[in-house]
Amino acid sequence: MKYLPNRVLFEEKSLEYPLGQRLYKKFNDMKIPTDILKNNRVTAIPKETPQMEYGEGKATLVIRVRKNKKFESCKPSAHYQLPLISGCTGKCEYCYLNTRFGKKPYTTIYVNVDEILNTAEKYMEERKPEITYYEMSATSDPIPFERYTKILGKVIEFMGDKEYGRLRFVTKFDDVDDLLDINHNGHTTIRFSINTFKVINEYEHATVGLNERLIAAKKVMDKGYPTGFIIGPVIIYENWKNDYDDMLITLKESLSNEYKEEIHFEVISHRYTNAAKNRILQIFPNSTLPMDEERRVFKYGQFGYGKYVYDKEILNEIREYFNRSIKSYFPNSIIDYII
Numbered sequence: 043m044k045y046l047p048n049r050v051l052f053e054e055k056s057l058e059y060p061l062g063q064r065l066y067k068k069f070n071d072m073k074i075p076t077d078i079l080k081n082n083r084v085t086a087i088p089k090e091t092p093q094m095e096y097g098e099g100k101a102t103l104v105i106r107v108r109k110n111k112k113f114e115s116c117k118p119s120a121h122y123q124l125p126l127i128s129g130c131t132g133k134c135e136y137c138y139l140n141t142r143f144g145k146k147p148y149t150t151i152y153v154n155v156d157e158i159l160n161t162a163e164k165y166m167e168e169r170k171p172e173i174t175y176y177e178m179s180a181t182s183d184p185i186p187f188e189r190y191t192k193i194l195g196k197v198i199e200f201m202g203d204k205e206y207g208r209l210r211f212v213t214k215f216d217d218v219d220d221l222l223d224i225n226h227n228g229h230t231t232i233r234f235s236i237n238t239f240k241v242i243n244e245y246e247h248a249t250v251g252l253n254e255r256l257i258a259a260k261k262v263m264d265k266g267y268p269t270g271f272i273i274g275p276v277i278i279y280e281n282w283k284n285d286y287d288d289m290l291i292t293l294k295e296s297l298s299n300e301y302k303e304e305i306h307f308e309v310i311s312h313r314y315t316n317a318a319k320n321r322i323l324q325i326f327p328n329s330t331l332p333m334d335e336e337r338r339v340f341k342y343g344q345f346g347y348g349k350y351v352y353d354k355e356i357l358n359e360i361r362e363y364f365n366r367s368i369k370s371y372f373p374n375s376i377i378d379y380i381i
């Protein structure tokens with residue numbers, strides 16, 4: 043799937059960097075409207091309705107220089123977020139970016155990549171001989187931008203060279219060809235987020251289908267990338283087990299059955315906050331996402347705000363089902379967690 047922005051807005055300073063200059067030229071050559079931000083503020087996104095603001099925001103790229111030198115922590119999946127891209131072209135109804143970026147659903151790309159990687163190296167030095175893990179998709183799915191930026195390839199190569207650094211990211215896209223011949227040295231783990239055909243069709247708009255994701259997964263596995271699968275959000279509906287069975291069978295077949303490597307699975311049941319529900323219903327007023335509080339339990343999370351999760355009985359059923367079915371289809375797999 044090829045992402046084409048409607049507009050690309052540049053912070054003036056970004057044009058002092060080679061990546062900023064390259065992107066400016068590229069989008070102008072493609073006749074995509076570009077502009078220089080006045081006072082660094084993003085004001086050009088049409089916002090007559092919440093839906094328009096969301097759709098146009100998703101179609102907007104903002105090219106900036108990152109000034110903040112500190113990285114945020116990213117527990118439990120990694121030690122730090124790697125802040126190079128924030129935002130995503132996908133339009134998944136349940137996505138937490140909907141609340142995280144609220145009225146700013148555009149994607150920001152930082153062009154001072156070398157400076158950011160220098161900071162990453164400093165963190166690595168401080169923690170060595172322990173390995174430091176960096177997460178590239180804490181606030182993004184970086185794949186759709188790679189055809190323009192080549193940032194991901196650069197970071198993969200950088201980490202491939204580092205004894206004490208590792209990279210992780212997760213995607214719902216398939217545009218991985220540019221990554222296949224990079225010298226990753228096994229230091230980058232690519233996880234594919236997968237779900238049933240029904241969940242993908244109904245809720246994961248502007249992403250690619252299950253089969254495309256699995257073709258991409260096979261390609262990166264064949265190139266030796268450590269690869270994993272995030273099954274989520276697990277959504278309970280009539281016949282959910284049959285559909286998740288179909289998904290696992292499709293996965294097994296696409297990896298050509300004889301695949302013997304250890305595959306890691308993470309399983310995440312659907313949860314939502316009050317703020318997320320309100321935002322989702324603003325953008326997708328006809329959403330059929332199951333968000334009925336009476337059928338959920340309210341639970342305080344580690345960051346202090348509460349979420350609605352499935353009740354204990356359903357969570358136990360989810361655990362029991364995925365433990366059994368993943369092990370039966372993929373006996374060599376490792377289930378990192380089911381939550």
Ligand code: SF4
Nearest residue numbers: 130132133134137214
């Ligand atoms: Fe959010 Fe991932 Fe969907 Fe992008 S692909 S909208 S990051 S859930």
